[in-house]
Amino acid sequence: MKPFSFIHAADLHIGSPFKGISSESPEVAEQLQKSTFSAFGVLIQACIDHDVDFLLVAGDVYDGADRSLAAQLNFHDGLKRLAEAGIRSFVVHGNHDPLDGRVSTLEWPEKAHIFGKTAETVTVEVDGEPVAAVSGISFPKSKVQTNLSKKLKPSSDNLFQIGLLHCNVGKDTGHDPYAPCELVDLKSSGMDYWALGHVHTRTILSENPWVVYPGNSQGRSIREQDARGCYLVQVDAQGNAEPEFLPLDVVRWHQSSVSINDIDSLDALDRRLVEEAESLPEDGRDVVCRIRIEGRGPLYKELRSEGAEGELLQRIRQNLESSDPLIWVQRIELNCLPQVDLQQRSEQGDLLAEVLTLANECAGSTEGLHQIKANALDDLWQNHRAKKGLAQLDDDRICKILGEAKLLCLDLLEEDE
Ligand SMILES: [Mn+2]
Incomplete structure (x- = not known):
């Protein structure tokens, strides 16, 4: 088999609105709104610079089912640039950009393949020789509950088998459980490389076969820190794959x-x-x-x-x-503290020391926290209107309020001395 290479990206979320920031600074939000477009530009340039044979995009190309026209045209232009450079591209859609969303009439280049709602397998050739089979399927609607991985089967020939899919592997990803599957489903599938999307933090779940989430190409909130990008994957003549991370974020x-x-x-x-x-x-x-x-x-x-x-x-x-x-x-x-050592201060035997000791005791046990909540809030919870309107406080929140109260007592009581 001829060696070949590809880039695996996912969760581009082109057109992300950065809503939280636009209320504070429309100018900054505007600059950030360009970032998902720019990161996609870096991705296309990376495909060309590394002269890969094809690009895989594993879903959530667009941020919303109402796919902005600018985002669709931008994506189209990127794949066209690749096609002009002789690079093929394969795309599946995920829960953010399902097939029942806004899909514009765009004429895709022949070298770009957008998978539909039924599973399909496409053979990739390098210099006229078949090297890989790419099997993929898109989300027909956003909340897919079925295990789509079961629908993707390796082809019968002896090619490098790739499964291209947007899905949630396992239970504890912190992401919505769309197209749920288990790692064992993927490992027993006969694929050589699962090119996944959905989980935004890049993760290699298995090396044999490769089961890879490249993460998103551009962080979009404080929950998405650190470098974001894609994997450049080299496959040698024996079919051994070697993924290397490339940052794309701007x-x-x-x-x-x-x-x-x-x-x-x-x-x-x-x-x-x-x-x-x-x-x-x-x-x-x-x-x-x-x-x-x-x-x-x-x-x-x-x-x-x-x-x-x-x-x-x-x-x-x-x-x-x-x-x-x-x-x-x-x-x-x-999140800073006064110069006084609160522990030492709580041992001085005056009123403030007593308050600090009591607060420490309450914070030190679940019963203590619940007691303090009952004392302070039970009357309020009795009121059915308040009960409806107010959210319940969890232990972490009570602990935080207690810590704040401790500092407030310190400020007020120290001043009096
Ligand atoms: Mn996503």
Whole structure:
């Protein structure tokens, strides 16, 4: 068999709206909205630069079933560019872009193959010699509950067998359980490489056969940090495959932190925040970040004053206004503590010490937390209108409120002394 290569991508979500940011800064949102398009451009260029034989796209090409025209035309143009470079492409659709959504009349190049709602197998040739069989199937509607992997069968010839599918493998992926299947289904299928989509964090579930999620090509929220991209897969004459990760993202998301431990003035903190943000861009990529202010120090009190979080956020956004690449601080989170050692302070035998000890005891056990919830909220829950309108508090949330209350008591009672 002739050696060959392909690129496996998925979850391009072209046309993602970045809704949360548009309410705060339409300009930044506009720049971010270009990112899914740009990452797709990088993908097409990577196929050409690496001179691969074909591209596989495993679903969620578009962000919504109402596929924007701009996204469809952009995708079409990308596959056309590949076709002109002699590169074939194979596409299945997933739960975000099912076949019953908005599908425009587009004339696809002959070298592009979009799989329909029934399973199909296409043979790929390199220099006139068949090397691989690509089997695929698209989502007919978004909420597919059947195990589509069972519908994809390897061809009877001795080619490298690829299954192209958008699906949820296993139970604990944190993603919607559409086209659910188990790893054992895929491993026992006779395929050599399962080119999957759906799970946005890249994961190699098996190496024999290869069962691969490349993840999405561009992070779209703080839950999608780190490099995002695709796999470049080289297959040698014996049919051994070797996937290599290629980043494609043009904007990267970061959760970052600054400690107030050794910072004793507001202007020093201001500088430190800018330094931290400016250290984030990698290889000229734009950045969206959240910065958590942590640690224990004298600035604690000033930072806890009303509105400080928002004012710091406005200030850092101004400071970074003309940064190139773009650095957008989405949020400043205060998670710092006073200089006093709370443990030591709770041993001093006064009123504050008693409050701190009580709070620690409550936070230390589930019963304690439930007790405090009952004391504070039972009356409220008795009211049927309040009960309807208010969400139940889980233990984590009560613990957090308790921690906040502890700090508030510290502020108020220390001041009185
Ligand atoms: Mn997706």
